[in-house]
Amino acid sequence: MTAPKRILLAKMGLDCHDTGIITVASMLRDAGYEVIYLGLHNQADQVMKVAIEEDVDAIGISFLSGQHMTQMRRLLERIRERGLSIPVFCGGVIPEDDARALRQMGAADVILPGTLSSELVRLVDATMNRVRA
Amino acid sequence: MGGRLASSHAGPARDSEEQIFETGAGLEIRELYRPDDIAGFDPAQDLGEPGHFPFTRGPYPGMYRERIWTRRFQVGFGSPLETNERIKYLHSQGANGFVITIDLPTSYGFDSDDPLSDGEVGVTGVPISTLEDMETLYEGFGPDSVSYALSIRPPVSSVTLAMLASVAQRRNVPFEKVIGTQQNDPFYQMSGGPLQTITQFFPLEGTLRLCIDNIEFISKNMPRLNWMVTNGYNLRETGVNAIQDGAFTLGHAFDIFRRARARGLDVDLFPRRASFFLSCSIDFFEEIAKFRAMRRLYARTMREEFGASNPECWRLRFSVQSAGNTLTRQQPEVNIIRAGVEAMAAVFGGAQSIHLCSYDEAHGLPTEESSRIALRTQQVIAYESGITKTIDPLGGSYYVETLTNRMEEAIREKLAEIDDNGGMIECIRAGWLESQINDERIRNQNDLDTRRRTLVGVNRFQIPREEEIPLKIHRIQAEQWGARRGEYLREYRVSRDQGRWADAMARLEAGWRSGENMVPLLMDALQNKVTMGECHEAMRNAQNWSFR
Numbered sequence: 001m002t003a004p005k006r007i008l009l010a011k012m013g014l015d016c017h018d019t020g021i022i023t024v025a026s027m028l029r030d031a032g033y034e035v036i037y038l039g040l041h042n043q044a045d046q047v048m049k050v051a052i053e054e055d056v057d058a059i060g061i062s063f064l065s066g067q068h069m070t071q072m073r074r075l076l077e078r079i080r081e082r083g084l085s086i087p088v089f090c091g092g093v094i095p096e097d098d099a100r101a102l103r104q105m106g107a108a109d110v111i112l113p114g115t116l117s118s119e120l121v122r123l124v125d126a127t128m129n130r131v132r133a
Numbered sequence: 134m135g136g137r138l139a140s141s142h143a144g145p146a147r148d149s150e151e152q153i154f155e156t157g158a159g160l161e162i163r164e165l166y167r168p169d170d171i172a173g174f175d176p177a178q179d180l181g182e183p184g185h186f187p188f189t190r191g192p193y194p195g196m197y198r199e200r201i202w203t204r205r206f207q208v209g210f211g212s213p214l215e216t217n218e219r220i221k222y223l224h225s226q227g228a229n230g231f232v233i234t235i236d237l238p239t240s241y242g243f244d245s246d247d248p249l250s251d252g253e254v255g256v257t258g259v260p261i262s263t264l265e266d267m268e269t270l271y272e273g274f275g276p277d278s279v280s281y282a283l284s285i286r287p288p289v290s291s292v293t294l295a296m297l298a299s300v301a302q303r304r305n306v307p308f309e310k311v312i313g314t315q316q317n318d319p320f321y322q323m324s325g326g327p328l329q330t331i332t333q334f335f336p337l338e339g340t341l342r343l344c345i346d347n348i349e350f351i352s353k354n355m356p357r358l359n360w361m362v363t364n365g366y367n368l369r370e371t372g373v374n375a376i377q378d379g380a381f382t383l384g385h386a387f388d389i390f391r392r393a394r395a396r397g398l399d400v401d402l403f404p405r406r407a408s409f410f411l412s413c414s415i416d417f418f419e420e421i422a423k424f425r426a427m428r429r430l431y432a433r434t435m436r437e438e439f440g441a442s443n444p445e446c447w448r449l450r451f452s453v454q455s456a457g458n459t460l461t462r463q464q465p466e467v468n469i470i471r472a473g474v475e476a477m478a479a480v481f482g483g484a485q486s487i488h489l490c491s492y493d494e495a496h497g498l499p500t501e502e503s504s505r506i507a508l509r510t511q512q513v514i515a516y517e518s519g520i521t522k523t524i525d526p527l528g529g530s531y532y533v534e535t536l537t538n539r540m541e542e543a544i545r546e547k548l549a550e551i552d553d554n555g556g557m558i559e560c561i562r563a564g565w566l567e568s569q570i571n572d573e574r575i576r577n578q579n580d581l582d583t584r585r586r587t588l589v590g591v592n593r594f595q596i597p598r599e600e601e602i603p604l605k606i607h608r609i610q611a612e613q614w615g616a617r618r619g620e621y622l623r624e625y626r627v628s629r630d631q632g633r634w635a636d637a638m639a640r641l642e643a644g645w646r647s648g649e650n651m652v653p654l655l656m657d658a659l660q661n662k663v664t665m666g667e668c669h670e671a672m673r674n675a676q677n678w679s680f681r
Contacts, residue, residue, distance in 0.1 A: 013237070014238065019458070026578070050147060066497070067252050093494075095606045111462070114463050129363065
């Protein structure tokens with residue numbers, strides 16, 4: 001048995017809709033992940049700092065108010081600047097076109113509303129296994 | 134909360150599908166309701182006449198026969214000018230009231246050019262940073278002729294109230310003629326509701342003081358302006374059930390009323406124009422019963438516990454938005470039906486104003502097309518269905534009256550629990566509310582995962598992704614909007630009289646320290662071109678508080 005995988009979850013910018021991320025945190029904990037939840041209103045630098053300090057295996061960011069492109073661009077840029085390769089998931093109310101654009105930009109996956117627990121865990125596991133391989 | 138899961142409520146129906154015979158909040162639903170289920174029910178005591186104590190049948194005597202509910206339209210994006218143009222168009226299309234959504238920086242009291250506003254300007258609503266911005270929003274309409282409800286909360290709502298009062302002054306509209314709704318819920322305006330949303334950028338005690346300042350200013354100066362006590366909508370959207378919704382909403386209102394009374398405000402005066410913003414979810418009869426029960430419980434509490442003798446202070450009035458959290462990303466057209474069911478429940482429940490969510494809610498911000506369908510849905514109910522033509526048509530139904538009684542009882546029990554914990558504000562401070570919310574969120578997800586609850590298109594009756602109909606998407610231009618607003622504000626700050634600005638800032642800080650009502654001081658500041666963000670900065674300084 002290896003140590004549980006650690007995932008850092010956070011909300012970024014001024015958006016404060018947290019039902020999704022709180023629910024996802026609980027789903028991932030039930031699936032055996034160790035979850036660190038950073039709360040609301042984080043900037044890219046704060047997310048980066050905690051990700052490094054806590055040595056996490058992945059980051060998950062949730063959006064509901066239309067700032068997903070701006071905030072994800074910033075976060076992914078910071079991660080690249082530091083030469084890190086932490087996979088970053090994002091989820092929430094995100095139009096299809098933007099979801100495609102986010103994947104191209106380097107998001108590990110984009111998880112959309114109406115995803116059941118089993119599917120969420122399957123998507124996250126798949127990426128984590130890919131990273132490990 | 135007991136009674137959520139009881140196997141006796143479940144059983145196979147004739148088509149062998151497993152059904153669960155309970156409401157969304159877990160109240161048992163029996164096979165048939167008969168006269169003896171409402172034994173002891175006294176129509177004179179428990180129903181009364183519409184517009185009379187205890188208001189079970191509706192807050193007004195004539196209800197929809199006299200006036201169809203306000204069909205509110207949500208609008209707000211980009212800039213005050215674009216938003217005003219959109220309002221003019223919608224007004225010509227038959228919308229007669231507007232919920233003005235505010236962008237996130239404005240919601241937190243930041244000007245569009247604040248570094249924290251980067252990427253968020255104009256996205257979820259209109260940015261308002263100056264008195265001039267508010268004047269632009271009212272271009273073509275007087276504050277006595279069109280009803281706006283700004284989705285805002287204290288501390289910011291004190292500034293927008295001061296803007297509204299200033300617009301009225303400049304247009305020579307007397308305060309007593311100003312209409313609309315001033316949202317004034319310090320806690321729930323920020324969707325989600327963790328305490329962090331309230332405390333991160335402004336001290337909690339200061340926010341509560343401004344909430345009471347607003348109530349005082351409105352009740353003494355603007356007798357026709359509604360002020361929203363509780364944003365029960367956002368609270369419900371976190372995932373709590375209908376009983377919690379009713380109890381948290383009313384518990385919060387009673388706490389705020391106690392504070393207003395402690396300020397010396399008259400309980401026969403200030404609640405007159407109090408109003409509520411509530412969610413109407415998909416569980417049809419439970420929602421109808423919730424509205425009827427809340428009205429009755431409010432009337433009884435205001436009369437018996439608060440000792441109000443003015444009937445206007447017993448009357449709970451509310452606007453409704455259909456439940457965004459019942460809508461799905463999958464097969465989004467089905468959401469039009471969901472919103473239709475919810476709108477009918479709101480009408481049977483006696484709502485004063487309704488706003489329906491657009492069917493593309495789970496994809497992005499609404500488009501013109503999806504907002505129009507939401508308005509048309511209401512128009513079909515209002516003008517075609519005929520359900521508005523008699524008052525409280527479900528009154529006297531064995532089932533609806535039983536459920537109304539049970540909801541009132543359940544909400545009352547939950548309220549007692551809140552009181553035992555020191556009242557709603559204390560429940561929020563202590564994290565009790567947040568843990569109640571989080572328990573429900575997990576339970577809701579679990580109910581979907583296990584198919585205990587059906588969500589069409591999500592856990593049953595799905596279609597492959599490629600069969601989904603593509604949607605039009607509302608385009609966000611955050612970067613351009615932000616840049617334009619930045620330029621505007623630079624110009625605004627440079628061109629103002631710096632001496633008058635500095636004096637007004639100093640008066641704000643001094644007024645805060647001496648405990649004055651801040652609304653007139655904010656009017657003075659705005660008229661001297663202090664921006665909204667600067668007003669907040671001055672009030673934070675006066676509290677020796679900083680977050681930056």
